[in-house]
Amino acid sequence: MVLPHGAVETPVFMPVGTAASVKAVPQHLLEELDAQIILGNTYHLYLRPGHALIERMGGLHRFMSWERPILTDSGGFQVFSLNKLRKVTEDGVEFRSHLDGSKHFFSPEHSMDVQIALGSDIAMAFDECTEYPADRERARKSLGTTLLWAERSKRHFDAHKHARVWDERFAGQTPNLFGIVQGGMYTDLRRESAERLVEMDFEGYAIGGLSVGEPRELTREVIAETLPYLPTDKPRYVMGVGYPDEIAEYAAMGVDMMDCVLPTRAARHGLLFTSEGRVNIKSKKYAEDQGPLDPKCECMVCRRYSRAYLRHLMTAQEPLAAVLNTLHNLAFYLDTMRRVRAGIAG
RNA sequence: GGACAGGUGGCCGAGUGGCUAAAGGCAGCAGGCUGUAAACCUGCCGCUCCUUGUGAGCUACGGGGGUUCAAAUCCUCCCCUGUCCA
Secondary structure, three states: OEEOOEEOOOOEEEEEOOOOOEOOEOHHHHHHOOOOOEEEEHHHHHHOOOHHHHHHOOOHHHHHOOOOOEEEEOOHHHHHHOHHHEEEOOOOEEEEOOOOOOEEEEOHHHHHHHHHHHOOOEEEOOOOOOOOOOOHHHHHHHHHHHHHHHHHHHHHHHHHHHHOOOOHHHOOOOOEEEEEEOOOOOHHHHHHHHHHHHHHOOOEEEEOOOOOOOOHHHHHHHHHHHHHHOOOOOOEEEOOOOOHHHHHHHHHHOOOEEEEOHHHHHHHOOEEEEOOEEEEOOOHHHOOOOOEOOOOOOOHHHHHOEHHHHHHHHHOOOHHHHHHHHHHHHHHHHHHHHHHHOOOOO
8 A cells, every 4th residue: 555655564553643642652663663654633633732733834744753654533533432522413523622621613524624734644534433332223324424424525635635735745645535434233234334435436445433342243243244345456444443363353354454542552551462462561470570571572672671670660650661561562563463464374 | 844736457647426447548459441531440458257248257546444335536544756845
């Protein structure tokens, strides 16, 4: 997959950097981990520091000094996660800022404007991430809203995507827009959603509305049932997944892109993923464990630091704990994808 | 030597007669985290037993003695700590 800021090998895992930062990991170390593409978030960056400011700073890439590809989420997930702070209408969503309570209105058009201003390589259509559980009627209605917004997103994006005059280096390299499949856990609705989106002809397709609390067998089933209705010659992206074994499984099923806050968030909370399974590094049993976190891992953390030290940093609440833990978890995730790409069983 | 103030569970700290095995915080222990309102959240946290429960017993609020049906809470003596005065 070739994007304005470079080529991306798939299947790929994309670390989440909501507020122009993959929490606890500086960009130069992300490069060392060989992260190929990261996520940014439209809603969060719009609120702070503001997309106009980022545009004046030369765009998100230059602002955060990350010259590799960036995918921006549309704010659709915040329609779901900030459910107590928002009101959805057919026209768009009214949010109350989680920062200061102020009111803001997001429409598909506005989301596109913000994403274009940020200069992302891949913009996501503004969608409504349907909650779980949702009955059929609710899922259908939500899906309808998302399809309507997808159409409006595309129309607006196509009309304005060449407006990135702020950086001449990328002149002629137009950003991509992905549509997002919804439909709750109803496979026929998923099919309908996928087919309608394909008719609109996006540069890629995402399966959204998963990992919202449903059992993981359902997640897998919905992915398996939806994938066949999405073109194989375009990127297929499952949003918001998953555990290491899940991303390997989905990649094997034909998913090209995935993102998840799990490796970064869990790392900050002391949950580390290793070839031997989960390690809760806060546990007393690692207090005097001089061995590496994961004997089979070759990441910079496992090569150098002991479990005892990582455990100490965690219990002492040293900021370095978050840094080292996140470095390892991301290395583990990226390595998992590397193995899948190399054809080694995930 | 005198005058005040005070001694509560590992620590800090509420509690001034029964609703108190004793609020809350910290520390400790265990668990959760899936397009980030998350360096966050939840549970446990005196001991023992069992039919694991708005369960039983034991021990506990500096120490001894006392008042009371009932005391961390009231009285008394002692010990210790802090501040101030000699």
